Amino acid sequence: MERPAAWVYVTAVNVAKDEVTKAARRSYAQQEQRVVRPSDEAMNVVTRLDIADALEALAPRQRLAVVLRYLASLRNDEVARAMNCSVGTVKATLHSALKNSRVDLEEANP
Secondary structure, X not given: OOOHHHHHHHXXXXXXXXXXXHHHHHXXXXXXXXXXXXXXXXXXXXXXXXXXXXHHHOOHHHHHHHHHHHHOOOOHHHHHHHHOOOHHHHHHHHHHHHHHHHHHHHHHOO
């Protein structure tokens, strides 16, 4: 090496730049998290309230089918057993319920 002092200087500057860049990225990410979290949480609350309203608007049988299928994560045949009906009836009930809910949710959130 002809100029070791220059190499040390360039290396030190590059390391310092990297540290500043990393710190800026961390700071930016923390600011983004602070900004995004409240709006995400507010949106989650609004979505939950919209879903609760849509479920309340359904007929009791449709509500039961939707809750068992999507909230309790049962398969169609398990929902049919729980509701004491055929799988086809469950599918038709879910179809009608989701169709009605889409209309309600679209009206609530144009």
